[in-house]
Amino acid sequence: MPREVLHTRKPILSQFDLLLEQGEITMDHLLKRTPKGRVSEKGPLFKINAGSLGLLFPPSKSYALR
Secondary structure, eight states: OOOEEEEOOSOOHHHHHHHHHTTSEEEEEEEEEOTTSOEEEEEEEEEEOGGGHHHHSSSOEEEEOO
16 A cells, blocks of 8 residues: 655646657546446546656655555
8 A cells, every 4th residue: 555645736738748649648538337328427537657757747745644
């Protein structure tokens, strides 16, 4: 279980499109089908490769969880 949290802030928005084009940021669009066959939209989920986090965010703070 993770015992640390990374606090990011103030993303560098001008980097977002470039990282998306390079495949460093990906997007999944989440949908859920209920047992009755209905579909519920859960929306987009953006993911970034851990090694590229510093390209999108200025230096972040790490906090130990107790």
